[in-house]
Amino acid sequence: MLEVDRSTPPTLFMHGNGFRLEELPVGSRVVYGPEPLPVLRDIDGAIRHALLHPVDSDPLPALLRPGMRLTIAFDDISLPLPPMRRPDVRQRVIEAVLDLAAEAGVDDVHLIAALALHRRMTEAELRHAVGDRVYDAFAPRGLLYNFDAEDPDALAFLGETDQGEEVEISKRAAESDLLVYVNINLVAMDGGHKSTATGLASYRSLRHHHNVRTMQHSRSFMDQHRSELHSSNWRMGDVIRRSGVKIFQIETTLNNDTFPKPFDFLQKREWEWSRRDRSAYLASSKALARTPDRLRRAVFQSVLAPHNLTGVNAGEVEAVHTLTTAKVMEQQLVHVEGQADVLTMGLPYISPYNVNSVMNPILVMCLGLGYFFNLYRGRPLVREGGVLIMSHPTPWEFHPVHHPSYIDFFEEVLAETTDPLEIEKTYEQSFAEDEWYRHLYRTSYAYHGVHPFYMWYWGAHALQHLGGVIVVGGDARAVRRLGFKPATTLRDALEMASDVVGPHPSLTHFHSPPLMLTEVT
Amino acid sequence: MKALQVERSLPRFAAARVAGALAPGRGARVGPLRLAEIDPPSLPGPGWQRVRPRLAGICGSDLATVDGHASPWFEPLVSFPFVPGHEVVGDLDDGHRVVVEPVLGCAVRAIDPPCPACAEGDLGRCRNVAFGHLQPGLQTGYCTDTGGGWSLALVAHESQLHEVPEAMSDEAAVMVEPAACALRGALKAGTGRDGVLVVIGAGTLGLCAVAALRRHVAPARLLVGAKHPEQRRLARDLGATDVAAPSALARAVRRATGSLALGRSGDDASPPARSGGTTPALQLTDGADVVVDCVGSAESLAQGLGVVRPGGRIVLVGMPGSLTVDLTPLWQREVELVGAYAYGYEPGPDRRTFDLAFELVAEADLGRLVSATYPLHRHAAALAHAAEAGARGAVKVAFDLRGEKGRDRL
Numbered sequence: 058m059l060e061v062d063r064s065t066p067p068t069l070f071m072h073g074n075g076f077r078l079e080e081l082p083v084g085s086r087v088v089y090g091p092e093p094l095p096v097l098r099d100i101d102g103a104i105r106h107a108l109l110h111p112v113d114s115d116p117l118p119a120l121l122r123p124g125m126r127l128t129i130a131f132d133d134i135s136l137p138l139p140p141m142r143r144p145d146v147r148q149r150v151i152e153a154v155l156d157l158a159a160e161a162g163v164d165d166v167h168l169i170a171a172l173a174l175h176r177r178m179t180e181a182e183l184r185h186a187v188g189d190r191v192y193d194a195f196a197p198r199g200l201l202y203n204f205d206a207e208d209p210d211a212l213a214f215l216g217e218t219d220q221g222e223e224v225e226i227s228k229r230a231a232e233s234d235l236l237v238y239v240n241i242n243l244v245a246m247d248g249g250h251k252s253t254a255t256g257l258a259s260y261r262s263l264r265h266h267h268n269v270r271t272m273q274h275s276r277s278f279m280d281q282h283r284s285e286l287h288s289s290n291w292r293m294g295d296v297i298r299r300s301g302v303k304i305f306q307i308e309t310t311l312n313n314d315t316f317p318k319p320f321d322f323l324q325k326r327e328w329e330w331s332r333r334d335r336s337a338y339l340a341s342s343k344a345l346a347r348t349p350d351r352l353r354r355a356v357f358q359s360v361l362a363p364h365n366l367t368g369v370n371a372g373e374v375e376a377v378h379t380l381t382t383a384k385v386m387e388q389q390l391v392h393v394e395g396q397a398d399v400l401t402m403g404l405p406y407i408s409p410y411n412v413n414s415v416m417n418p419i420l421v422m423c424l425g426l427g428y429f430f431n432l433y434r435g436r437p438l439v440r441e442g443g444v445l446i447m448s449h450p451t452p453w454e455f456h457p458v459h460h461p462s463y464i465d466f467f468e469e470v471l472a473e474t475t476d477p478l479e480i481e482k483t484y485e486q487s488f489a490e491d492e493w494y495r496h497l498y499r500t501s502y503a504y505h506g507v508h509p510f511y512m513w514y515w516g517a518h519a520l521q522h523l524g525g526v527i528v529v530g531g532d533a534r535a536v537r538r539l540g541f542k543p544a545t546t547l548r549d550a551l552e553m554a555s556d557v558v559g560p561h562p563s564l565t566h567f568h569s570p571p572l573m574l575t576e577v578t
Numbered sequence: 579m580k581a582l583q584v585e586r587s588l589p590r591f592a593a594a595r596v597a598g599a600l601a602p603g604r605g606a607r608v609g610p611l612r613l614a615e616i617d618p619p620s621l622p623g624p625g626w627q628r629v630r631p632r633l634a635g636i637c638g639s640d641l642a643t644v645d646g647h648a649s650p651w652f653e654p655l656v657s658f659p660f661v662p663g664h665e666v667v668g669d670l671d672d673g674h675r676v677v678v679e680p681v682l683g684c685a686v687r688a689i690d691p692p693c694p695a696c697a698e699g700d701l702g703r704c705r706n707v708a709f710g711h712l713q714p715g716l717q718t719g720y721c722t723d724t725g726g727g728w729s730l731a732l733v734a735h736e737s738q739l740h741e742v743p744e745a746m747s748d749e750a751a752v753m754v755e756p757a758a759c760a761l762r763g764a765l766k767a768g769t770g771r772d773g774v775l776v777v778i779g780a781g782t783l784g785l786c787a788v789a790a791l792r793r794h795v796a797p798a799r800l801l802v803g804a805k806h807p808e809q810r811r812l813a814r815d816l817g818a819t820d821v822a823a824p825s826a827l828a829r830a831v832r833r834a835t836g837s838l839a840l841g842r843s844g845d846d847a848s849p850p851a852r853s854g855g856t857t858p859a860l861q862l863t864d865g866a867d868v869v870v871d872c873v874g875s876a877e878s879l880a881q882g883l884g885v886v887r888p889g890g891r892i893v894l895v896g897m898p899g900s901l902t903v904d905l906t907p908l909w910q911r912e913v914e915l916v917g918a919y920a921y922g923y924e925p926g927p928d929r930r931t932f933d934l935a936f937e938l939v940a941e942a943d944l945g946r947l948v949s950a951t952y953p954l955h956r957h958a959a960a961l962a963h964a965a966e967a968g969a970r971g972a973v974k975v976a977f978d979l980r981g982e983k984g985r986d987r988l
Contacts, residue, residue: 468823496838
């Protein structure tokens with residue numbers, strides 16, 4: 058963490074498909090992520106070791122036998138961010154699992170992209186995740202496919218939790234002799250029972266924890282001890298286990314080496330920038346300034362992260378997740394003392410739901426108030442009633458194929474209200490059951506009709522907590538539609554914030570990339 | 579007396595067409611309209627009375643005339659020179675305040691027996707608007723002999739006069755004629771309460787249509803395509819259940835009707851779109867039961883065809899003109915296209931459109947739609963304001979004759 062003084066260089070803010078340098082007021086605090094952890098040198102060896110020496114489980118080969126039904130589910134396009142260089146860790150793990158399955162004579166194998174209500178992955182995206190060899194061996198025979206949460210014939214109802222939460226997941230997964238789940242754990246919320254209970258679940262199931270009440274009672278949803286989202290998934294995981302579904306969980310953790318050259322300066326501390334970093338900043342900002350929006354988006358969306366494996370654990374879901382969480386904390390946890398009146402953050406071009414797509418205004422809200430705001434344990438970085446200032450262009454722009462229901466959510470719902478509870482009560486069901494959205498989700502590459510609601514609910518805790526949200530450099534109309542205030546410059550935003558928190562507020566800047574989890578005491 | 583008069587002048591009509599194309603309403607400066615001193619119209623015969631206008635509205639059809647865009651269809655149906663203004667509330671010489679029902683049908687023209695339409699009270703369909711003892715003119719405001727509202731005096735037949743209740747303001751009264759037009763269109767919707775109705779346009783006609791539909795049809799869903807914020811606010815206030823920007827209307831109709839849509843399920847290489855303006859129109863498989871088009875442009879008609887269900891109905895209330903529209907959906911989906919012009923009697927016992935319009939104006943407080951008034955000498959500013967009413971947060975712009983010099987001396 059850095060306290061800004063007169064000699065502190067300007068601070069970098071991500072700003073969609075670009076970035077800005079901002080002068081923070083003297084006395085502001087800048088929270089930086091930890092250095093990348095050392096990575097595994099022999100990744101394939103580590104994976105094989107995890108499969109052969111799992112925690113609280115028999116080794117994978119002992120679970121495999123001829124004639125069994127094996128399903129391998131894997132995290133979808135939303136992980137990791139940015140997408141990682143080839144070979145993707147999912148490919149490495151899946152190939153290792155398939156090698157063992159082949160050795161054991163298992164020939165009934167399905168691979169399922171566990172996308173829940175996310176959009177289907179394209180062939181190129183699937184190839185990137187699982188590799189060409191796996192794709193070519195399974196996809197042409199219909200054995201590698203995207204999960205379809207709207208196919209009634211492909212879902213199995215497993216029962217209810219003690220709190221009445223219905224559990225309905227992929228029938229193939231539920232009826233397999235073994236479900237191997239291949240996870241990438243980017244943030245503390247990922248993995249554990251959430252992998253199957255969310256990734257392979259239908260709307261009937263998801264609505265029990267993807268709702269306003271759950272999100273408002275998850276403080277934060279990155280802290281499993283205080284996350285109602287986590288608790289609900291764990292209750293559902295218990296139902297899944299008791300219904301006889303055998304899961305072999307494989308979780309991987311990554312270091313936070315997010316950007317390759319020439320963008321690696323983005324994740325460095327500004328006062329440590331070398332001459333080369335400064336040149337890279339100048340060159341890329343000038344080049345981006347002259348580049349049309351669509352091309353800029355294409356440039357950033359083509360970035361593949363150099364992040365690498367810091368750990369791989371396999372075995373029983375909860376035992377594995379305990380190890381995984383510890384590793385994520387080791388990489389991401391930052392201790393911060395005290396809350397600020399104002400929290401600033403620069404939002405990047407990417408969120409889990411716009412890989413190869415457009416960062417629409419609803420996703421801007423979700424990334425800022427949902428993800429970044431909730432990257433805390435203990436207390437939020439900003440005090441209750443404080444102000445969040447986000448930097449992002451927030452264009453009034455949508456991908457019509459990926460986000461059709463988002464367009465209507467923005468035009469129809471947010472034009473009426475931004476209150477999550479009102480939105481949930483009045484509109485959710487009609488979007489969730491809209492036949493056109495259902496059709497596009499199943500046959501095209503559209504997020505489910507209800508998905509923009511979940512994005513809004515993701516920010517429900519922040520909306521409840523904050524006294525105001527200001528977006529710097531955003532499309533004013535789009536920002537206002539979100540219920541936030543637009544500001545042209547950070548200075549203007551701070552001036553506006555003082556109307557809420559008073560003059561001379563304390564300020565903390567959440568410097569991302571990389572991702573981090575703050576422990577605020 | 580002082581009057582705004584339209585002359586038959588081909589060069590001026592041509593100039594107006596050019597100016598009007600540059601900026602709507604601009605034709606007032608160079609076109610066939612001029613402020614003149616003219617003789618007051620004479621009473622054409624018994625049963626006629628002089629009306630001294632108090633307020634006279636500016637209608638879309640007036641703007642089309644001023645800007646030289648009026649359809650050639652009207653040529654044999656008007657007589658030059660004429661004084662525009664058919665939305666009129668004025669004073670009779672005996673002091674009574676009246677609204678003029680402007681259609682110049684058989685009774686007004688002393689044609690007896692009347693044509694079948696007039697015999698049934700359907701004045702708007704009169705076959706004789708170019709015959710009888712008056713010069714051609716389908717309405718007051720397009721006829722040399724009667725004069726029009728944009729002046730200090732016009733003449734009207736007693737059958738055209740509707741006394742204004744004392745409690746009704748001039749502003750409300752001047753809304754009766756456009757409300758009657760919209761009401762007639764609304765009553766042609768021909769659907770029940772369960773229907774989904776769409777009104778395209780939220781200018782004067784559109785907003786009056788919304789009020790009329792709310793009062794007389796009360797559909798479960800009444801969607802309005804409105805361009806400007808104030809129009810959206812008023813549409814909601816008058817009874818719309820949903821209001822959408824024109825670019826978002828198809829999506830709103832799709833949502834309201836549970837329709838599927840075609841042509842949007844391509845691969846992920848499709849370009850991104852801005853929903854605020856350039857999202858490609860959806861082609862719906864279902865749609866609204868009825869669309870009331872209160873704009874009458876090629877775009878609005880195409881939009882109507884795009885959002886009406888197969889076998890549905892489009893009621894054309896806005897005056898169209900020459901349009902180029904792809905009618906394939908009308909053909910393929912067997913859509914009914916119905917015109918709604920003027921007034922007369924509506925289905926049901928003793929339901930004169932104007933009487934219903936008086937009730938509607940009072941009940942929905944349509945007088946609030948009069949946003950600005952101008953004296954005659956500021957006609958250029960008035961017409962420019964009317965042409966850009968929506969963008970300027972206005973709805974109805976009218977001439978205010980109450981303070982004009984010489985009005986009391988007539």
